[in-house]
Amino acid sequence: MLPNIDYSELPRALQHILNRDNPEVPTTPSRRSFLKLAGIGGFALGAFPMLSVAQAAGDAAKPLSPTQQPSAFVEIAADGAVTVTINRLDFGQGVQTALPMILAEELDADWSKVHSKHGNSDGAYVDPVMGLHLTGGSNSIKNSFTQYRELGARARAMLIAAAAKQWNIDPAQLRTASGEVIAPDGRKLGYGELAQAAMTQPVPETVKLKDPKEFRLIGKPTNRLDSVAKSSGKQSYGIDTHLPGQLTAVVLRPPVFGAKIATLDDSAARGVHGVKAVLRVPLDRGAEGVAIIGEGYWSAKQGRDAVKVTWDTSAVEKVDTKKQFAQYRELAKQPGNKYFDADVTPISTAAKKIHAEFTFPYLAHAPMEPLNCTVKFNNDSAEIWLGSQMPGLDGMMAARVLGLKPEQVKVNVQMAGGGFGRRAIATSDYVFEACSIAKAVKTAGMDVPVRTMWSREDDIRGGYYRPAQLHQASIGLDAHGKVLAWDHVIVGQSITAGTPFEGFMIKNGIDNTAVEGMREPYDLPMKLTVHHPKMNVPVLWWRSVGSTHTAFVMETLIDEIAHASKKDPVAYRLEAYGDKHLRHRAALQLAVEHSGYGKKTLPKGHAWGVAVHESFQTVVAYVVEASIKNGKPVLHRATAGVHCNLAVNPRTIETQVQGAALMGLSMCLPGAAITFKDGVVEQSNFSDFVVPRITEMPEITVFIVPSAEPPTGMGEPGLPPLAPAFANAVFKLTGKPIRQLPFNV
Incomplete structure (x- = not known):
């Protein structure tokens, strides 16, 4: 719970979640009116509706929430320039381009005249699904895709209505293209000419959206609107x-x-x-x-x-890293909260056995801007x-x-x-x-x-780290390598305990962020128990959250099981997916096809590594090529197959995966850990909290599975499978599985 903040101050949708037993808690924002705003050099279509007076006569009977009204999101200047307000923070993921692309698609705007800006804490800019202001969980495009399409379509309908009134013609006879309304006889009116009159039109309740076959912006690789400013040093933060x-x-x-x-x-x-x-x-x-x-x-x-x-x-408690993992091992011996409780064959009777312990350190976020x-x-x-x-x-x-x-x-x-x-x-x-x-x-x-x-040192020592985790797994296989039983324990701090998210993220004493990605997509007889010790170290989600450790555990163990079964790791996974996990299959096959896996002869001393993981409803598969040089694992190439449904901006997706893969690589490098001695953080800057340098950046190619289904998350899914794919390649080279991050080779 937030300290000293009454639930009544929280966003209504979040109140509803926290008070789910009370059916009277409202979940829909109150109606807001539509505002006329005179802008500099002309009239702008849009200003925040919560500041407006009552909407003019002719309103639709059904109220529209602030998140549905174009006035909060679209401004059209007299010269036809369109400014789209984004309801998210852009901190590198590219939503300041992708969200305007979605709106501009339905608006039929001239993309060369489209600009974007950040929103604020006003009610219009909440996540329309979550009901609170949030950039996280790879939800930006996924949750606002339909919202921004409808915003663009509503604004377009108002512009058409204004033109129809001026020409005294049926709106159904008009069409739009590149920022203009066009009559059957060829007459044209620019959006800038119509913006003032469009403000007098009612906001339509419902709109017809384009068939994806008609898209001219969505799905097209598009340069980011902020790329010039960032590459020239002009971008302000x-x-x-x-x-x-x-x-x-x-x-x-x-x-x-x-x-x-x-x-x-x-x-x-x-x-x-x-x-x-x-x-x-x-x-x-x-x-x-x-x-x-x-x-x-x-x-x-x-x-x-x-x-x-x-x-x-x-x-205050003084955490010590070495002592901490010893405590975690003792805790793992105790009965924990049950997440999976399969009725399985005793592992002691299995023909083959795998016993594994994995350790993962605290990780700092370490953004370039403290x-x-x-x-x-x-x-x-x-x-x-x-x-x-x-x-x-x-x-x-x-x-x-x-x-x-x-x-x-x-x-x-x-x-x-x-x-x-x-x-x-x-x-x-x-x-x-x-x-x-x-x-x-x-x-x-x-x-x-x-x-x-904050200085860089302040930032790295300042807390709110990805929690340290301990995993222990005991797996029993039959003589042919089939999994008969899997007993698994996770020990690590809860991220959501004590926050407003605890009520719906923690069930049966288990923080769902700690177990996301476990077992899936494999049909395994798994027992899984979880312990959440309390430590004097503030913890928080870190890009891809629980999948930062669960993907590594699952995908490296799957490779060990494939090895014990004497099966190719790709073939083993495809067989395990069957007909139930077609997106996993498609992503893996795409990565395999473009990497040359199984066809291309690798240089001597090089090996393939494979891993596949779903997070935030997106599947990413990596096929990597690695070697050991001077006793150090080296990642040479990574080929990604991505299934994120409809790709709004393929160029953004490519860069997101490349950046996520690099961040995934950072988890593998010696020195990529936050450690404690007598309660004090031992790291302070990039000299002792390691991140990859340009010389360690592998060649990364990204391929997207074609789809017309609504888009899924993309900011985080590229990270989790990179480290296990790299580790699996090292396993092939050394014959020794890697059981900790960073690598201990």
Whole structure:
């Protein structure tokens, strides 16, 4: 549960989930009206409807929610330029192009005139399926595909209605193309000419959408709208926010999570040129810290370096990585919560046996843009600027800290330089911190905006890691390699315990994020039990969540079973899929076909590796080529087969898979781990928390299974199968299975 936040402040759909036993909890947002807005240089089709007056006469009888109204999402200027507002954070995944493509398709816009911008924390920009502001779970395109199609179609219908009225002609006789309404006799009116009149038209309740055969944008490889700005260094991110009079804050945080200040000597820090204040502030999870306020980052950092502080860690647990896994092993021996409970043959009677233990470390998100949040706080209102995956919850946290109502806080969502889940956190830790500092600065007599910035070291040591995990598996096979019994235990912290998501993510004491991907798609007699110990390490989802470890366990063990069965790993998987898992089959066969697996002769010392995994309703198969060079595993090539149903922008999908594969490779490299000694994080920067360098980037080719079915998730599914495919290639080369990440070869 969010600290000190009443459920009544949460989005209505989330209230419904948390109060599912109460049938009277509303799930549909109230009706909002349609707004006329005069824009600079012309009239714009659209402005946020929650700010509008009552809609004009002629409204449809059935109310439309804010998420269904074009006014919040489409602006058409007098020159015909179309600006599409996205209801997500774009932090590298490309939704600032893909979502406008979907809307522009149904709008029949001229793509050369289409632009995009981020939304905010207003009600129109909630995920239409989840009912809350969220960029995560690879849901952006999947959940908003139909929404953005309908938004474009509604706006198009209004433009046609305006043209029909001007020409005094039946709307059914008109057509649209490339930003124009066209009459049967060839007359044309540009969308910019019609935008003002279109605002007087009612928003249609229902619209007819295009047949996929008519698509001219969707499915076409399209360059990203932000590619020029990003490749030229002109793109602004949250960390680039600069407001008049703005000061910058950096924070000295305790070395152990939850610790408090024992003694503080800030005299030297206050003497640093440019330092304006040194303030004790509350931090996340009950900790205390010291905020140094400076004219810029450098002066604030210099001031922080001069602070002398001792910490009281007596009341907090001090996690030690080596001891932690010993504790996990002891816990694995105890009865756990049951997830699968198959009635199986005793493993002791099996002809062949596999006993395996897997360990996975904590992982930091380590985005290229460290965390940051800028706060402008007035007595009765506030604005914040940040790259947020959950601006609604972040806005509520800002309101709570600043003593305001949620509607008094404006959240300005900024482009973010990565995040991988770190910017979607129920505790809003870095927003809580930034607002606490802004409040303290104002109390100290400085009425200025404050930008709180984290350094790379702050970011890597700052917590909310992918949880460390222990898996133990005992598998019994018959003489032919058929699985007779599989007894499996998982030990790791719960991600969702203590959050608003606990009510529907934890069942029978098991966090579903910890077991996603287990057993599937294989028909296996598996017993699976789970333990969720509590540790003084804050944890969070990390790109592809539970599949970061479950895919590795399942796909490496499947290869071992295929080896024990004396079957080719591809043939074994295809046989296991049968006729039930056609998407897995199609993705694997596509990767096999384009890789040359089974046909191409590899160089001496090279081997194939294969893995397939479904996450977020998308299947990704990898066929990789690897070798051992100077005792170190080297990944040379990876061929991906992807089944994500309809590919909205194949170019974005290709880059998403390439980036996810590289992040999957990062899990394999020695040094890719967050470890603890006496409660202190031992890593601090990319020098000791390893990420792949350009010399380690393999050749990655991506192939997409053709489909016209509604799109599924794509931001995360490319990550999970890369590491097991690589490990399976190493297994072939060494004869020794890899049982931990990073690799211990």
